[in-house]
Amino acid sequence: MKNSKELLKTKIENQVEILFNKSLDEANALEIYQGLSNVLLETISKDWLKTRKRYETEKQAFYFSAEFLMGRALGNNLINLGLDKEVKEVLEEIGFDLNSVEAAEEDAGLGNGGLGRLAACFMDSLVTLNLPGQGYGIKYKNGIFKQKIVDGFQVETPETWLKYGDVWTISRPSEEVVVEFGDGKVRAVPYDMPVIGYGTKNVNTLRLWKAKSINELNLKAFNDQKYDEALKEVNRAEDISRILYPNDSTNEGKKLRLKQQYFFTSASLQDIIRKFKNIHGTDFKKLPEFVSIQLNDTHPVIAIPELMRILCDVEGLLWKEAWAIVEKTFAYTNHTILSEALEKWWIGLYEEVVPRIFQITERIHFQFLDLLEKKYPKDRARRERMSIIQGDLIHMAWLAIYGSFATNGVAALHTDILKHIELKEWYELFPERFLNKTNGITQRRWLLEANPELSKLITELIGDKWITDFSQMKNLEKYATDKRVINRFLEIKSEKKKQLAQFIEETQGIKVNPESIFDIQIKRLHEYKRQLLNIFHILDLYYRLKKNPTMKIHPVTYIFGAKSAPGYMRAKGTIRLINEVAQIINNDVEIKDMIKVVFMENYNVSSAQFLFPAADISEQISTAGKEASGTGNMKFMINGALTFGTLDGANVEIVEEAGVENNYIFGLKVGEIEELKKKGYNPKTPYKEIEGLKRVVDSLIDGSLDDEGTGLYKELYDSLLKGASWHEPDQYFVLEDFEDFRKTQEKINKEFTDRETWGKKAWINISNGGKFSSDRTIDEYAKEIWKITSQKI
Numbered sequence: 001m002k003n004s005k006e007l008l009k010t011k012i013e014n015q016v017e018i019l020f021n022k023s024l025d026e027a028n029a030l031e032i033y034q035g036l037s038n039v040l041l042e043t044i045s046k047d048w049l050k051t052r053k054r055y056e057t058e059k060q061a062f063y064f065s066a067e068f069l070m071g072r073a074l075g076n077n078l079i080n081l082g083l084d085k086e087v088k089e090v091l092e093e094i095g096f097d098l099n100s101v102e103a104a105e106e107d108a109g110l111g112n113g114g115l116g117r118l119a120a121c122f123m124d125s126l127v128t129l130n131l132p133g134q135g136y137g138i139k140y141k142n143g144i145f146k147q148k149i150v151d152g153f154q155v156e157t158p159e160t161w162l163k164y165g166d167v168w169t170i171s172r173p174s175e176e177v178v179v180e181f182g183d184g185k186v187r188a189v190p191y192d193m194p195v196i197g198y199g200t201k202n203v204n205t206l207r208l209w210k211a212k213s214i215n216e217l218n219l220k221a222f223n224d225q226k227y228d229e230a231l232k233e234v235n236r237a238e239d240i241s242r243i244l245y246p247n248d249s250t251n252e253g254k255k256l257r258l259k260q261q262y263f264f265t266s267a268s269l270q271d272i273i274r275k276f277k278n279i280h281g282t283d284f285k286k287l288p289e290f291v292s293i294q295l296n297d298t299h300p301v302i303a304i305p306e307l308m309r310i311l312c313d314v315e316g317l318l319w320k321e322a323w324a325i326v327e328k329t330f331a332y333t334n335h336t337i338l339s340e341a342l343e344k345w346w347i348g349l350y351e352e353v354v355p356r357i358f359q360i361t362e363r364i365h366f367q368f369l370d371l372l373e374k375k376y377p378k379d380r381a382r383r384e385r386m387s388i389i390q391g392d393l394i395h396m397a398w399l400a401i402y403g404s405f406a407t408n409g410v411a412a413l414h415t416d417i418l419k420h421i422e423l424k425e426w427y428e429l430f431p432e433r434f435l436n437k438t439n440g441i442t443q444r445r446w447l448l449e450a451n452p453e454l455s456k457l458i459t460e461l462i463g464d465k466w467i468t469d470f471s472q473m474k475n476l477e478k479y480a481t482d483k484r485v486i487n488r489f490l491e492i493k494s495e496k497k498k499q500l501a502q503f504i505e506e507t508q509g510i511k512v513n514p515e516s517i518f519d520i521q522i523k524r525l526h527e528y529k530r531q532l533l534n535i536f537h538i539l540d541l542y543y544r545l546k547k548n549p550t551m552k553i554h555p556v557t558y559i560f561g562a563k564s565a566p567g568y569m570r571a572k573g574t575i576r577l578i579n580e581v582a583q584i585i586n587n588d589v590e591i592k593d594m595i596k597v598v599f600m601e602n603y604n605v606s607s608a609q610f611l612f613p614a615a616d617i618s619e620q621i622s623t624a625g626k627e628a629s630g631t632g633n634m635k636f637m638i639n640g641a642l643t644f645g646t647l648d649g650a651n652v653e654i655v656e657e658a659g660v661e662n663n664y665i666f667g668l669k670v671g672e673i674e675e676l677k678k679k680g681y682n683p684k685t686p687y688k689e690i691e692g693l694k695r696v697v698d699s700l701i702d703g704s705l706d707d708e709g710t711g712l713y714k715e716l717y718d719s720l721l722k723g724a725s726w727h728e729p730d731q732y733f734v735l736e737d738f739e740d741f742r743k744t745q746e747k748i749n750k751e752f753t754d755r756e757t758w759g760k761k762a763w764i765n766i767s768n769g770g771k772f773s774s775d776r777t778i779d780e781y782a783k784e785i786w787k788i789t790s791q792k793i
Helices: 004-020 029-055 074-081 084-093 098-103 114-128 219-223 232-241 251-280 284-290 303-314 319-329 347-353 355-375 380-386 396-402 412-422 424-429 443-449 452-462 470-481 483-508 531-547 569-586 605-614 632-638 651-658 670-679 684-689 693-698 712-721 738-751 755-767 774-786
Strands: 060-064 133-138 146-150 153-157 177-181 184-196 203-213 291-296 330-333 344-346 393-395 406-409 434-436 517-522 556-561 595-600 617-620 642-645
Touching (some): 004 029, 004 084, 029 084, 074 098, 114 184, 114 443, 153 569, 184 232, 203 232, 251 284, 303 355, 303 396, 344 347, 347 355, 380 424, 393 396, 412 424, 412 434, 452 470, 470 483, 483 605, 531 556, 531 595, 531 693, 556 605, 569 595, 632 642, 642 738, 642 755, 693 712
Parallel strands (some): 060 133, 060 291, 291 330
Antiparallel strands (some): 146 153, 177 184, 184 203
């Protein structure tokens, strides 16, 4: 009888033969990857079916999200199944390295930033905790884009992650549904991705919808040799799931975005209702007893009027009965206080794309106005401010709060700001609906998989329960004064930095010093995240080093990773600026490698797994009050990087847990910003008075730097000192916070040289990261919002 390794080898061999008609010695890494992945799918198939059957009669949570930034599946699934060591050995026997086989997998192009990565972590925690539920989203053919840096500029190219197919999604054509728009119908075909938990047989599901045409071909047009016209209907339908976040700078782009949102929410609700009816019949009053739907930001909020349509138009319920069900079914997560990110739709466009949904939304609006009239009869201004439809705009966040039973923020500070500032009037109207759910991350991908060396040390010291109970990390704190342990940690950090240095050289062509401080800012490019402040400081440091070549600093490598939205010109200007400053500094022989600047092209989950474990400094420098939570800050923390940031988002809770003395906090606080605004902030004051700042800012326009005639740098300059019609100058206080940023950076540079003390601070951060597991977040959602319980198969 074959042992397990021989059996695994045989199964891989069979799959490679079936899929590619090749023997193992003929196969390449991609073919081995696909064969191995199919073997794993076969391994979990029975448990996946059992899990689905087990959940059918239980209350389930359904997570509606426009993004799921899953990353590569193979490595994570091997670890969760406990097969990573065995598979590694089998692959070595047949002449393959596990890393090269993993690298053959494309990152799934299903998400872009923190919103999508949070959703992915939540899927991992949901199944690891054996909780009944699943995700719903879109199977985008292309991700947002693959970022190329050409002459310092971001250039978007297609992120064709499905060019060789996708092993991990299984088509379910028998469960397709039809979604109707104002201009016609499309088919929604479901594809299911297994979500494998750690240390459990449960396998949950992420269901993704692909848009297909009702008619595959206009044969008459094709036979008339009008080939474009023959495929017009097919292309218009498939556009819906063709690309994540299409550019919406025009009306056509906006229509496509709205179509995407309605497409996946309508398909998902039809799916949920069908399954509910199969088990419970048509007693829809029971729907909230078995279904809880979490709306991840405003993208899926159109689900509220869509469920009303299904219940009233399709199932024949009266409006009042249907509304009572709807507001007990949905919960809403608010991810931002930025007004531009609180989605609003122009009535004309909304009515054109989804005419019936507009009628229902309008009726919900008038129903809510009646409630406001009774509650605030003498306060017309308040009623107008809170109206779902204001002028010619539909406010989706207002619809979300009114149409759901819970609204949560994603960090303590964020929720506090929502309750007492941004959504104060809503909190006064519905105080029982507001609560906090501080975000979290899965330690299984971001520590166990990304940093096996540190994971091994942690397990040696406290056992392996931390993998599913992250509160166990607190048991590490007693080793903070153990020099042997701290030295082992510093050796691991050094090894991770060498690995990252090699990765940077291979992928970016830049040689960096692994002994330097690795100061890393990786996140979406947005003005409030203040990558501009970071590069201004680097440019200032460069100017000071040029002026004073004998100035003593510990070498620093500044690493950026960020994508800008295609139409966001200021963000694109910042990317160009970072890359130009990098070129100047990295090619200046006089600096002698004292500072290096790296911009990681096409930053994604796979490169993040190199970056987080190697970081010494975690740059979390958003303007206080603007970042809802952040999750990158948590990934850095649990890998032993010190947070350098403002008191914003989850940074507040990080320093509460690990101590402000073990991190580096700078800059204006939320209250100080409000006071400064009241007094009247003039950015020309710091611009003129802070030593060196004027030179840095003027570099944008005085010829020191060259944006090749695009006007991008002049636009950045004006945004700081002149403002624009839609905002005040320096609205994110880059110039005001510059001096404190620089002083804190100088402190970091000096203190880094005391390796023992630095290692102790890093260790204390690791030890106090237990709160920031998505397991804790999901457990809170399950108990306090969704009311679901563990159902282990």
